[in-house]
Amino acid sequence: MNFNDQEWISEIEWLEEVLGETRKQLDENNSMKDRLETDTRETQKEMWQDLGSVSISNGLEQIADFMSYINTMKNQKRSNEFAIKLEEKFERILLSPYFGRFDFDEKNTKVTEKCYIGISNLIRENCEFMIYDWRAPISSMFYDYEIGEAQYDCPDGIIKGEIILKRQYKISDGNMEYMFDSNLKIDDEILQNMLSKNTDQKMKAIVTTIQREQNQVIRNEAYNHLIVQGAAGSGKTSVALHRIAYLLYKHRETITAKNILIFSPNGIFNDYISNVLPQLGEDNMSQTTFSDYMHAALGPAFRKEKYSDMMEYIFGADKNDYYQIRVGSIKLKSSPEFYEILKQYVEAISSKDRNFKDIVFNNQVIISSEEIKVLFFEEYANLPLKRRLQKIKERMLFLIEPYKKRRIKDEAKRLVKSSSIIDKTELTIKSKALVNAELKSILDEIERMTNCNFVELYRNLYRSKEYLNKSSFESFSVEQIKQIKKYTIENLNAGILYYEDQAPLLLLKVMLGELPKTTDIKFVIIDEAQDYTAIQYDILYHFFSHANITILGDLNQSINPYMNVGDYALIEKIFPRQETLRITLNKSYRSTIEIIKFSRDILKKSIEDECVERSGELPQVVSFNDSEEIFERIIKDVKHYKENGYKSVGIITKSVKQTEYVYAQLKDRVHVNAIIHEDDEYICDTVIIPIYLAKGLEFDVVIIYDVNTDNYCGEEDRLQLYTACTRALHVLNLYYQGEKTYLF
Numbered sequence: 001m002n003f004n005d006q007e008w009i010s011e012i013e014w015l016e017e018v019l020g021e022t023r024k025q026l027d028e029n030n031s032m033k034d035r036l037e038t039d040t041r042e043t044q045k046e047m048w049q050d051l052g053s054v055s056i057s058n059g060l061e062q063i064a065d066f067m068s069y070i071n072t073m074k075n076q077k078r079s080n081e082f083a084i085k086l087e088e089k090f091e092r093i094l095l096s097p098y099f100g101r102f103d104f105d106e107k108n109t110k111v112t113e114k115c116y117i118g119i120s121n122l123i124r125e126n127c128e129f130m131i132y133d134w135r136a137p138i139s140s141m142f143y144d145y146e147i148g149e150a151q152y153d154c155p156d157g158i159i160k161g162e163i164i165l166k167r168q169y170k171i172s173d174g175n176m177e178y179m180f181d182s183n184l185k186i187d188d189e190i191l192q193n194m195l196s197k198n199t200d201q202k203m204k205a206i207v208t209t210i211q212r213e214q215n216q217v218i219r220n221e222a223y224n225h226l227i228v229q230g231a232a233g234s235g236k237t238s239v240a241l242h243r244i245a246y247l248l249y250k251h252r253e254t255i256t257a258k259n260i261l262i263f264s265p266n267g268i269f270n271d272y273i274s275n276v277l278p279q280l281g282e283d284n285m286s287q288t289t290f291s292d293y294m295h296a297a298l299g300p301a302f303r304k305e306k307y308s309d310m311m312e313y314i315f316g317a318d319k320n321d322y323y324q325i326r327v328g329s330i331k332l333k334s335s336p337e338f339y340e341i342l343k344q345y346v347e348a349i350s351s352k353d354r355n356f357k358d359i360v361f362n363n364q365v366i367i368s369s370e371e372i373k374v375l376f377f378e379e380y381a382n383l384p385l386k387r388r389l390q391k392i393k394e395r396m397l398f399l400i401e402p403y404k405k406r407r408i409k410d411e412a413k414r415l416v417k418s419s420s421i422i423d424k425t426e427l428t429i430k431s432k433a434l435v436n437a438e439l440k441s442i443l444d445e446i447e448r449m450t451n452c453n454f455v456e457l458y459r460n461l462y463r464s465k466e467y468l469n470k471s472s473f474e475s476f477s478v479e480q481i482k483q484i485k486k487y488t489i490e491n492l493n494a495g496i497l498y499y500e501d502q503a504p505l506l507l508l509k510v511m512l513g514e515l516p517k518t519t520d521i522k523f524v525i526i527d528e529a530q531d532y533t534a535i536q537y538d539i540l541y542h543f544f545s546h547a548n549i550t551i552l553g554d555l556n557q558s559i560n561p562y563m564n565v566g567d568y569a570l571i572e573k574i575f576p577r578q579e580t581l582r583i584t585l586n587k588s589y590r591s592t593i594e595i596i597k598f599s600r601d602i603l604k605k606s607i608e609d610e611c612v613e614r615s616g617e618l619p620q621v622v623s624f625n626d627s628e629e630i631f632e633r634i635i636k637d638v639k640h641y642k643e644n645g646y647k648s649v650g651i652i653t654k655s656v657k658q659t660e661y662v663y664a665q666l667k668d669r670v671h672v673n674a675i676i677h678e679d680d681e682y683i684c685d686t687v688i689i690p691i692y693l694a695k696g697l698e699f700d701v702v703i704i705y706d707v708n709t710d711n712y713c714g715e716e717d718r719l720q721l722y723t724a725c726t727r728a729l730h731v732l733n734l735y736y737q738g739e740k741t742y743l744f
């Protein structure tokens with residue numbers, strides 16, 4: 001759209017006014033910061049001068065003075081940190097103060113408000129908003145409405161009116177590059193422009209082009225928990241991070257970034273997303289992986305396998321008999337049936353009579369078996385088993401105590417009479433020792449009745465005939481179940497906890513009441529949600545039942561064929577239904593139409609999802625005579641694409657083993673990097689990487705190494721291949737030698 005001179009001039013004037021106001025506020029802030037720094041130095045100096053004359057006589061008074069200095073310095077530090085944050089904010093505004101504007105006629109008022117939208121608020125002394133933060137209630141209309149009737153929700157209620165103008169800007173280094181009116185939704189032109197760029201850095205903020213359906217997720221607070229299913233590239237991770245920024249703004253009085261925790265697939269991904277919140281002017285939230293969180297909760301016992309080691313085993317190990325048992329074990333323990341059985345098992349052991357016996361000491365019944373049963377089955381029935389048994393044990397020991405004391409006294413008298421002990425300490429030690437020996441069998445009995453050893457209970461599950469049998473697991477043969485049970489017991493005996501046993505053991509601990517809930521985390525984000533099992537969700541819900549949980553995933557990207565959620569209905573059984581909303585994001589933003597179409601064909605199901613109309617090269621599937629020919633082609637490709645301005649090239653393999661092999665072949669012939677550990681740094685360059693570490697990432701160019709029948713041989717490889725293809729923004733090439741996989 002062309003602007004007449006007057007319109008352009010008034011926009012430039014407004015930009016100057018905004019920049020001028022920002023500079024003024026920046027100067028004021030800087031003067032205040034200087035003053036604060038001087039004050040802090042002065043306080044320190046004064047304190048050391050005063051402390052230099054410490055004396056014993058006025059000690060207390062000086063402690064009070066000292067505390068007062070410390071408090072003053074703490075306040076000065078806080079004010080200083082605040083001033084630094086403000087300085088950063090003003091500097092950000094000077095570079096690009098706003099990216100959008102809409103003019104809003106509020107109903108029943110005669111005023112039209114020009115709302116400029118940027119990363120942060122800019123407010124004049126007279127309280128006029130020169131820029132609204134994109135997260136302010138009024139700003140939601142920028143994302144939700146086109147020209148015409150509009151409304152927004154604010155603390156005073158719903159405000160209705162009409163949007164009469166919508167405009168977008170590109171301002172860099174304080175200069176207006178362009179602006180245009182967008183009468184419809186946030187204009188595809190800007191979006192297309194953003195999406196067609198090459199990735200030259202970690203993940204970026206999308207605040208200027210957030211789409212309406214994405215905005216619904218970012219700002220949704222009507223439900224405690226959200227489950228977001230979104231196609232590959234539909235912006236789930238971006239939405240998750242912008243939601244965090246939104247929550248930090250909305251609840252700034254009560255929460256900080258420390259109260260938000262994101263569960264992501266691995267350290268590479270954590271690194272990849274680490275720039276988004278700082279770009280939005282916020283501190284990064286706490287980040288973890290389920291594996292790390294679980295390992296900490298399980299404690300130091302056992303050699304615990306890492307998630308990536310399990311994945312490597314699944315994709316890289318020889319498929320011998322042992323492999324079949326291991327994979328069977330992973331499948332069985334990740335199944336919804338196993339989850340149900342584990343719950344039934346806990347229910348059963350929690351209500352099983354533990355053969356309670358009378359506690360008799362010195363011919364006196366201290367607590368009868370009937371009384372213990374009343375405690376166990378009635379009085380403490382609402383507590384989880386571990387806590388119930390602990391309380392019963394404490395009660396028994398409490399009841400024994402007076403009898404024990406009396407016996408010690410009697411024994412001491414007897415010793416005085418019958419022996420030559422006169423030393424009081426020796427007498428106490430001896431009489432206590434004698435009574436403790438008498439009590440040994442009783443204490444052993446109490447221990448037997450109240451002991452709750454999780455590992456033993458977990459092991460017993462595999463020893464029992466009742467729980468794990470053919471009738472519960474139709475897709476497993478009797479022999480397979482027998483082998484899995486034996487294999488599990490052997491590993492537990494050897495002190496090894498394979499990844500598939502870790503969540504069940506942890507859930508057992510959780511259900512029996514061993515682990516407390518986490519209360520300082522108020523918002524939890526679970527990304528790549530398809531890769532969690534029902535047991536893992538139950539654990540997360542237990543730990544974070546006080547928090548709001550947002551779950552984002554794509555069932556079509558379940559890269560672990562044996563360990564995944566399978567269906568969100570399972571999660572809805574764990575999270576209270578009335579508090580949980582399921583949302584779908586069905587527009588893809590990442591890839592060209594050609595890549596999206598090619599990838600969707602791999603899924604072999606009809607998908608109605610939309611995509612941004614951006615065209616590029618057709619994906620190439622090329623056959624070669626041997627690996628060496630593939631390597632030569634990859635070398636040519638890397639050079640070609642780099643020369644043509646593409647920044648990131650992902651050479652995706654099946655496993656770490658294959659990544660290492662390809663890297664060894666290429667490293668001296670072309671500039672490449674290899675990512676092989678889950679905690680490696682994200683590299684925006686040419687990288688060779690296994691699929692399971694590449695999930696969530698994206699590359700300008702994706703080359704999938706050797707899509708032959710050896711590497712992609714069965715249905716269990718379909719979703720991996722889909723995930724690999726959908727990592728590409730602009731170019732996708734698939735190379736193979738031998739026979740091409742039948743999957744596409």
Ligand SMILES: Nc1ncnc2c1ncn2[C@@H]1O[C@H](COP(=O)(O)OP(=O)(O)OP(=O)(O)O)[C@@H](O)[C@H]1O
Pocket residue numbers: 191194195204206209210211214230231232233234235236237238239554557589590695696697698726
């Ligand atoms: N509204 C938007 N405006 C601009 N870019 C967007 C928008 N939404 C998503 N994108 C871009 O699309 C790409 C994919 O986004 P993101 O990684 O968040 O999607 P995802 O659903 O998590 O992907 P996947 O599940 O396939 O890993 C990113 O480059 C992101 O910047």
